[in-house]
Amino acid sequence: xxxxxxxxxxxxxxxxxxxxxxxxxxxxxxxxxxxxxxxxxxxxxxxxxxxxxxxxxxxxxxxxxxxxxxxxxxxxxxxxxxxxxxxxxxxxxxxxxxxxxxxxxxxxxxxxxxxxxxxxxxxxxxxxxxxxxxxxxxxxxxxxxxxxxxxxxxxxxxxxxxxxxxxxxxxxxxxxxxxxxxxxxxxxxxxxxxxxxxxxxxxxxxxxxxxxxxxxxxxxxxxxxxxxxxxxxxxxxxxxxxxxxxxxxxxxxxxxxxxxxxxxxxxxxxxxxxxxxxxxxxxxxxxxxxxxxxxxxxxxxxxxxxxxxxxxxxxxxxxxxxxxxxxxxxxxxxxxxxxxxxxxxxxxxxxxxxxxxxxxxxxxxxxxxxxxxxxxxxxxxxxxxxxxxxxxxxxxxxxxxxxxxxxxxxxxxxxxxxxxxxxxxxxxxxxxxxxxxxxxxxxxxxxxxxxxxxxxxxxxxxxxxxxxxxxxxxxxxxxxxxxxxxxxxxxxxxxxxxxxxxxxxxxxxxxxxxxxxxxxxxx
Numbered sequence: 001x002x003x004x005x006x007x008x009x010x011x012x013x014x015x016x017x018x019x020x021x022x023x024x025x026x027x028x029x030x031x032x033x034x035x036x037x038x039x040x041x042x043x044x045x046x047x048x049x050x051x052x053x054x055x056x057x058x059x060x061x062x063x064x065x066x067x068x069x070x071x072x073x074x075x076x077x078x079x080x081x082x083x084x085x086x087x088x089x090x091x092x093x094x095x096x097x098x099x100x101x102x103x104x105x106x107x108x109x110x111x112x113x114x115x116x117x118x119x120x121x122x123x124x125x126x127x128x129x130x131x132x133x134x135x136x137x138x139x140x141x142x143x144x145x146x147x148x149x150x151x152x153x154x155x156x157x158x159x160x161x162x163x164x165x166x167x168x169x170x171x172x173x174x175x176x177x178x179x180x181x182x183x184x185x186x187x188x189x190x191x192x193x194x195x196x197x198x199x200x201x202x203x204x205x206x207x208x209x210x211x212x213x214x215x216x217x218x219x220x221x222x223x224x225x226x227x228x229x230x231x232x233x234x235x236x237x238x239x240x241x242x243x244x245x246x247x248x249x250x251x252x253x254x255x256x257x258x259x260x261x262x263x264x265x266x267x268x269x270x271x272x273x274x275x276x277x278x279x280x281x282x283x284x285x286x287x288x289x290x291x292x293x294x295x296x297x298x299x300x301x302x303x304x305x306x307x308x309x310x311x312x313x314x315x316x317x318x319x320x321x322x323x324x325x326x327x328x329x330x331x332x333x334x335x336x337x338x339x340x341x342x343x344x345x346x347x348x349x350x351x352x353x354x355x356x357x358x359x360x361x362x363x364x365x366x367x368x369x370x371x372x373x374x375x376x377x378x379x380x381x382x383x384x385x386x387x388x389x390x391x392x393x394x395x396x397x398x399x400x401x402x403x404x405x406x407x408x409x410x411x412x413x414x415x416x417x418x419x420x421x422x423x424x425x426x427x428x429x430x431x432x433x434x435x436x437x438x439x440x441x442x443x444x445x446x447x448x449x450x451x452x453x454x455x456x457x458x459x460x461x462x463x464x465x466x467x468x469x470x471x472x473x474x475x476x477x478x479x480x481x482x483x484x485x486x487x488x489x490x491x492x493x494x495x496x497x498x499x500x501x502x503x504x505x506x507x508x509x510x511x512x513x514x515x516x517x518x519x520x521x522x523x
Contacts, residue, residue, distance in 0.1 A: 001028065001038050006054040008044050011227045019044040034061075050077065054338055065091060065155035071099060072150075075135040081153060086113040087123045088161040094250065095129075096427040097151030100499075103130035118291070127151055141421040142431045144293060145247040149429040154250075221465060225277040235267040239274060240297040244434070248294045251306065263291060263308065265298050270305065281348045283384040286312055289342060292493070311435035311493055313341030318440040325520060327448045329407055333394040335390065337414065342435050344388040351381060351388075361392075368413065370398035405522040406454065412514045413441045413485055420511050422504040431495040431503060441486040445518065452523050455475060457484075457516035462509060464502055464507045468492055470509055482518070 006021035028499040068081040107130040112124035229236035241261040249258035323333030354360035377387040399407040469490040
């Protein structure tokens with residue numbers, strides 16, 4: 001850090017006062033050989049203060065030119081970034097985020113810099129970037145990495161000319177990057193080694209297999225998986241991925257640092273499958289949720305391309321309850337939970353994450369107060385191609401909530417929203433669920449002679465525009481029996497910001513529905 005200035009502004013008795021920053025309150029720590037960490041304390045900062053900070057830094061690191069975030073977790077009246085870059089250094093400059101620059105000014109400063117070994121001073125390119133009235137960035141549910149949405153300016157080294165006039169080009173096209181990756185010791189060479197190692201093992205095992213889908217079961221990590229599939233004579237290639245918490249890759253020009261993960265592609269006929277061998281709970285052709293992030297770069301020996309990283313299955317669950325209310329005020333019956341797609345993946349992980357079935361059932365019953373689980377059974381626990389099914393007998397006690405002769409029961413046992421996940425009045429970025437969601441309930445309750453229905457949830461039906469989703473609740477009462485059918489469906493994995501208000505209102509009504517209860521009263 002070369003210099004720093006700061007002022008704190010406050011309103012006192014109708015007048016604006018300024019308190020300047022004391023340079024003695026700047027503390028610089030040398031954290032590593034390559035990095036200094038600056039801390040500073042501003043004077044007289046309180047609620048309602050406006051602070052203005054200006055600092056200048058100098059860096060010798062061409063490849064890691066400073067990224068400037070205009071937006072942060074506090075609102076800003078104005079944010080400016082000025083850069084002075086010698087003319088022998090060229091960067092590809094990109095603005096990311098949903099906010100636009102208020103002002104951009106580019107100019108040339110003559111004879112501003114002398115490079116080591118150079119006989120003459122070089123000119124500099126001066127860039128001034130201004131953004132005003134910047135709202136604070138607020139993380140909400142159902143969003144990917146914040147760097148996808150925070151407004152910031154990025155620099156990627158494009159070209160460098162040394163003192164002798166020799167040019168070194170760093171900006172590449174995707175075809176150049178693809179070629180280098182194929183021969184890189186930590187990428188293409190690893191696949192070749194894995195393929196060579198697996199050929200002697202896989203070839204005899206697959207010699208008598210005609211179905212190509214049965215040949216892809218041989219590895220534990222993705223490079224080995226790709227090598228094994230290739231050794232089996234299958235059309236498999238690596239796919240570069242940026243996970244959801246890492247950010248969306250920049251496609252205009254290559255930035256290898258944008259990627260932090262690799263999966264395998266497998267093409268059979270015209271169908272392309274994406275595979276990940278790192279998670280033993282994934283069905284064939286299903287990527288983990290963390291990989292469902294825009295597009296990945298398929299690096300093929302023929303022609304590399306971008307491929308969509310989309311969910312091939314929903315996060316889907318269903319609950320079926322056949323219950324009887326006893327004269328003593330307890331609710332007993334059979335309950336069946338079914339989990340499909342990503343819901344099944346998550347539930348299997350919970351089951352296998354428990355020490356034993358007894359511990360799992362104990363943890364499961366703790367989700368509901370005053371509930372006892374008996375005769376627990378699980379089906380398709382190991383068969384990933386089928387839905388996971390849990391069957392049990394449940395008994396609910398304490399339904400009177402301390403109020404004699406009146407019983408309360410909320411039928412929404414799982415996937416219940418306690419509050420609206422969408423709280424902001426506005427949202428500039430998409431709502432990203434990762435995968436479509438679907439939750440269904442089928443419930444029947446038989447009443448004894450002692451009790452009658454006092455209150456039931458109201459029937460409702462609502463939908464999002466353009467088939468984006470629906471919520472249905474239908475309740476029927478016939479003699480001493482009540483039946484409930486409920487469907488909550490979100491058909492799209494991603495909703496853009498223009499759909500936010502409809503989605504927020506939709507969930508407000510979903511929460512209201514799921515908080516409603518059956519109320520039974522003694523006759």
